[in-house]
Amino acid sequence: KRDIISIADFNRNDLELVLETAAELKNSPRPDLLKGKVIASCFFEASTRTRLSFETAVQRLGGTLIGFSDAGNTSAKKGETLADSVNIISSYTDAFVMRHPQEGAARLASEFSSVPVINGGDGSNQHPTQTLLDLFSIRECQDKLDGLKVAFVGDLKYGRTVHSLAQALCHFGAEFTFIAPKALAMPDYILEELDEKGIKYRFSDSIEETAPQVDIIYMTRVQKERFDETEYKHIASRYILDVDSLKEAKDNLKILHPLPRVDEIAVEVDKTPYAYYFQQAENGVYARQALLALVLNEVV
Numbered sequence: 001k002r003d004i005i006s007i008a009d010f011n012r013n014d015l016e017l018v019l020e021t022a023a024e025l026k027n028s029p030r031p032d033l034l035k036g037k038v039i040a041s042c043f044f045e046a047s048t049r050t051r052l053s054f055e056t057a058v059q060r061l062g063g064t065l066i067g068f069s070d071a072g073n074t075s076a077k078k079g080e081t082l083a084d085s086v087n088i089i090s091s092y093t094d095a096f097v098m099r100h101p102q103e104g105a106a107r108l109a110s111e112f113s114s115v116p117v118i119n120g121g122d123g124s125n126q127h128p129t130q131t132l133l134d135l136f137s138i139r140e141c142q143d144k145l146d147g148l149k150v151a152f153v154g155d156l157k158y159g160r161t162v163h164s165l166a167q168a169l170c171h172f173g174a175e176f177t178f179i180a181p182k183a184l185a186m187p188d189y190i191l192e193e194l195d196e197k198g199i200k201y202r203f204s205d206s207i208e209e210t211a212p213q214v215d216i217i218y219m220t221r222v223q224k225e226r227f228d229e230t231e232y233k234h235i236a237s238r239y240i241l242d243v244d245s246l247k248e249a250k251d252n253l254k255i256l257h258p259l260p261r262v263d264e265i266a267v268e269v270d271k272t273p274y275a276y277y278f279q280q281a282e283n284g285v286y287a288r289q290a291l292l293a294l295v296l297n298e299v300v
């Protein structure tokens, strides 16, 4: 069985196969592809987009769903281990989609599941399906993936989507600009990986100065709970993308964000041709349809 646990498990060919499959399913819907399949959607942690786009993906492919979005209402509350829950649920399903607050939970689940496990996010560790929809969206809005200049802004330390996307883009020779407060800088282990792979990167503290030089700005949310109020206001106000900061932007620039956003992208930006974050979120359905089809060996 093929589990989807970490983006590091994907080589360039694997990534391209998922993107091609997603494009095929976006262009030609397949309402019967998962007919007769039962997919578990088990979210032990809050989610809007990941859960609902997975569930839409299953339904639009003709599959059926079981699962929960509130683990407080399951036997986990009585002390049942994740291993036991997965063991049982996988015995009557064809694939197991999960999100869990603990790093490594999806890997652990895959050891006890008789069917493919798809990681919908495990703590601050990995969010591989988000990376696949990010890559799909980048390719869609830039017509290519190779040799792009990508700026990451905001919380580069705890943001699991940033780490996974930077790692995946290494397969396509990207160049990076990192814009983050010191307290939320890209972790050393990622920078060491980039050094080993010969990937070029630089640091900046200005979105405005970076916008004319890059193809993609990937915004992230600064997590309020990690700072006291004064520090949070200082940090968050320095990393807001507004219309003014796009005055000199490249024509082809697109702004992505895994969402949810708080204040880091001014709502006025939504109406500019640079905004691509809502199309990006919609693409979650196609990327997740592709993954489900591939792990279940359905031919698209």
Ligand code: CP
Pocket (backbone or CB within 6 Å): 046, 047, 048, 049, 050, 051, 121, 130, 258, 259, 260
């Ligand atoms: N991007 C993302 O993972 O959103 P949710 O937390 O709403 O699933």
